[in-house]
Amino acid sequence: MKKKIIYSLIAFSLIAAIVFAYMQMSGNTTDKHKAKESLEAFLQQTYPDMDYEIKRSAGYGWTDGTYRFHVVKKDPIGVETTYPFYVSALEPYEVYSDTIHESNIDKEASEKLNAEAERYILTLLKEKVPQVDSVVTDVGVYNKVAEEWTPQLKTPKPILITLEIEKGDLTKEQMLQQSREIQNQLNSESIDYYLAEVGYSSVVNGEETYDYYVSFTPEQELTIRDVD
Numbered sequence: 001m002k003k004k005i006i007y008s009l010i011a012f013s014l015i016a017a018i019v020f021a022y023m024q025m026s027g028n029t030t031d032k033h034k035a036k037e038s039l040e041a042f043l044q045q046t047y048p049d050m051d052y053e054i055k056r057s058a059g060y061g062w063t064d065g066t067y068r069f070h071v072v073k074k075d076p077i078g079v080e081t082t083y084p085f086y087v088s089a090l091e092p093y094e095v096y097s098d099t100i101h102e103s104n105i106d107k108e109a110s111e112k113l114n115a116e117a118e119r120y121i122l123t124l125l126k127e128k129v130p131q132v133d134s135v136v137t138d139v140g141v142y143n144k145v146a147e148e149w150t151p152q153l154k155t156p157k158p159i160l161i162t163l164e165i166e167k168g169d170l171t172k173e174q175m176l177q178q179s180r181e182i183q184n185q186l187n188s189e190s191i192d193y194y195l196a197e198v199g200y201s202s203v204v205n206g207e208e209t210y211d212y213y214v215s216f217t218p219e220q221e222l223t224i225r226d227v228d
Contacts, residue, residue, distance in 0.1 A: 031089050032060070035067045038093035039085055043071065046098065051075075065089045066096065073100065101157060105140040113139045116149035121161065124189065128181045129165070133201075136162040151189040158194035161186070167200040167211050172227045175200055179214040180222050187218055194218075 036054060043052060051074040059068040066086045073081045083099040114137050122135040138160045139149065146153050165178065179198055186193060200212040213228045220226075 028089070031093075032067055034091075035087040035089060035093045036069065039069055039071075039087050039095055042095045042098075047100065060089070061086070071100070098157070101140065104142045104156075106143050109144045110140050113141060113146065113149040113153070117159070120149065120151070121186070121191070125163070125182055125185055128185055129178050131165045131168065131170075131178070132163055132182075133166055134164045151191045154192055158192045161191075161193050161196040163196065163198045165198060165200050167202045170200070172212065172224060175212055175214065175227050176222060176224055179216065179227070183216055183218070183220075183222065 053072045055070040061068060067089055069085045071083045071085055085099060086096045088094045117137045117139050118135045125132045139155055141155055186196060196216055198214040199210045201208050201210050214226055216222055
């Protein structure tokens with residue numbers, strides 16, 4: 001009798017281990033469903049007129065906690081193109097990259113426009129916030145839609161602006177005021193951005209470290225709680 005109990009416990013443990021390993025390798029069914037819903041919402045909002053299908057199977061990247069979906073885009077003449085999309089396996093199930101957008105980017109034209117945008121924005125911001133050290137943008141255009149970058153240029157997607165600022169002896173309150181000023185300057189030029197990220201850094205023993213971080217959208221009302 002005791003042997004049967006022991007064998008049962010061993011069998012139960014093996015089954016549990018197998019189920020656990022399967023969950024680790026393939027992901028949670030509920031999370032997979034929610035990740036797919038998140039991707040569907042993203043596609044409907046970003047490409048409302050696109051004819052597409054999300055394949056039922058989804059790969060799970062257990063090392064980075066993402067689901068990989070294949071989106072099949074169908075053009076009017078019946079040609080199908082497949083794009084991989086990676087979605088977080090955790091709430092809020094963020095879509096990490098838009099491979100449809102990325103595949104259409106004119107890299108040479110975008111590189112030129114990025115350099116122009118970064119120079120323009122850096123010069124603009126330094127007038128009010130001289131501590132701004134660098135600006136990086138991710139302007140992406142299809143074909144050569146413009147000869148040069150201007151604040152009025154509307155790109156296929158609003159841009160991300162990443163800023164670095166030398167922290168020095170600034171307090172959190174002063175950093176908040178700087179971030180508000182940066183937001184005001186960007187908005188005053190009607191620059192088409194969806195998010196700005198500001199990293200406040202300092203140099204200790206020759207090494208640069210980031211002490212604080214602020215991110216904001218054009219419409220966001222910044223408070224001291226936004227200074228992380």
